[in-house]
Amino acid sequence: MSPLDHASPVNSTLDEALADAHARYSAARPKSAEIHTRAREHLPGGNTRSVLFYTPFPTAMARGEGARLWDVDGREYTDLLGEYTAGLFGHSEKRILDAVKMALDNGINLASVGVAEGQLAAILCGRFPSLDMVRFTNSGTEANMMALAGARGFTGLSDVMVARGGYHGGVMTFGSEKNAVNVPLPLHFMDYNDAEGAAASIRALKGRLGAVLVEPMLGSGGCIPASRAFLAALREACTETGALLIFDEVMTSRHSEGGLQKLHGITPDLTTLGKYVAGGMSFGAFGGRADIMGVFDGHKPGTLPHAGTFNNNVWSMAAGNVAMGEIFKGEAVTALHARGEKLRAALNAACAGLPMQFTGIGSMMCVHFRSGDIIRPYKAEPSEEKLRELFFFDMLEAGFYLARRGMAALSLPVTDEDCERFASAVTEFVALRRPLF
CATH class of the missing domain: 3.40.640.10 (Type I PLP-dependent aspartate aminotransferase-like (Major domain))
Structure with missing residues (x-):
């Protein structure tokens, strides 16, 4: 059974789906919630790096190995964020x-x-x-x-x-x-x-x-x-x-x-x-x-x-x-680039015909909830931001760690199997959330 099978019904509104995703997220991460509450006593917003902040509270990670992360509540993730490109070598090279x-x-x-x-x-x-x-x-x-x-x-x-x-x-x-x-x-x-x-x-x-x-x-x-x-x-x-x-x-x-x-x-x-x-x-x-x-x-x-x-x-x-x-030279460089190109093609095939696409080059990519060529930054519509947020929480529930803004940066330990599982999760997201687009 897919983790997304527990998501809100397909006939819900976008706001209802997002509220349900927040509720399920919070219920599954009581220790992360507690860490955030305590941190807010001495850190503005409860953290010290703005890109890691999101509501209702950020997931606190306990450890990493290879391309895997485990949070303080014991949940395991495939790390597709790669520390915003800085973590190219994974967590334990x-x-x-x-x-x-x-x-x-x-x-x-x-x-x-x-x-x-x-x-x-x-x-x-x-x-x-x-x-x-x-x-x-x-x-x-x-x-x-x-x-x-x-x-x-x-x-x-x-x-x-x-x-x-x-x-x-x-x-x-x-x-x-x-x-x-x-x-x-x-x-x-x-x-x-x-x-x-x-x-x-x-x-x-x-x-x-x-x-x-x-x-x-x-x-x-x-x-x-x-x-x-x-x-x-x-x-x-x-x-x-x-x-x-x-x-x-x-x-x-x-x-x-x-x-x-x-x-x-x-x-x-x-x-x-x-x-x-x-x-x-x-x-x-x-x-x-x-x-x-x-x-x-x-x-x-x-x-x-x-x-x-x-x-x-x-x-x-x-x-x-x-x-x-x-x-990171020779075949390691070309293989990583090729893996990313293949993954992005699979992701775009999964959302073909919808106002959803993945832009990028090689091992870096980002999801956008609009149609047409994207050649420069833009101000997202409220519905686009809500879909991006819903995508983030749905991917967390499916066991994939991305940036809140929808960015992924593959690390060297990420495998073809990891990419295939992620493409399948995106396919499920599209099938489940299609009425909300």
Whole structure:
């Protein structure tokens, strides 16, 4: 019997179905509810990472192994979220764990350089077309901030262009043009996948625009791929005007050994990378052309500072060398990409003819409850948001852990069988919930 057999009757309204899903969710997770109640006494909202918050309360996980999670109430899930792409290697990759343990046995917080950071830098520069030189940070957010600092320092121009709906870290969230948490950069906005309009805006800002920062596929914006024509137009306009093109590949670099820049054959001036590169540890990286990265070269007078106590921490450096030097290369990269492409095709076949679709590339995908081509972020209708929420809770009940916003990011331990079971669960969701669309 399917877990979804216990869902509300098919003739219920969308609001009734969602209320029923909330009730069943809450009844099955009393320990998670208790944890949330206690946490609210000292944490605003009961948590300390906004993307993990949802009502009535978030599920609290107790442990993970491979591509499996177990919550504090004893329920088991197939983890299809993959820590929003950072958990590429799953929860217990022994080679990474061994490397981290060995590094920790030799001491932490050494306040010095080590051999591992140079080794990891060489691996990354050998893989990504844009990387002549690279430096490390503690997160993708920091990587994007430092890439912008480097671009502005190199060009002497302060203004930055980003895409509406783009996300480049906790202090660069562009779902709207005004956000109190964003750093106060002089910003200009373009519409994603509007090649002609974006190029015209870049050219109009010649002499002011120091950088264009873009994801070659929107991640938190809904796994919406950039067209090659759009990226090529940005490349051409930046070359003409002297603005530096920065690809935020914190999420998308997993799609080939050299990221989406290699797949598209379009090389940015700078690239940023994120946590999966260090096996899921606290990590970020930014790099690019040698002349640009020279603004951080301490051998030269007047260079830019780049601080960060844990930039080269021993566990991230050790894990990164194993993750990128031994595990995630060659066949492992192509197999993961192919598995994701196959799964997304199966999911879209399951919801064909309905206002429901999965966008993405390779091992990253996101569900949308609307028809037609989705080429840029949009404001969802209330009914779309309710269907997305119902999908999330139904998938939890079926034993699959996704992002509340409907995003999935496959990890290496996810199997073909896991993907087939998920496609079956989506098929059941479509059959059960079809009257609510």
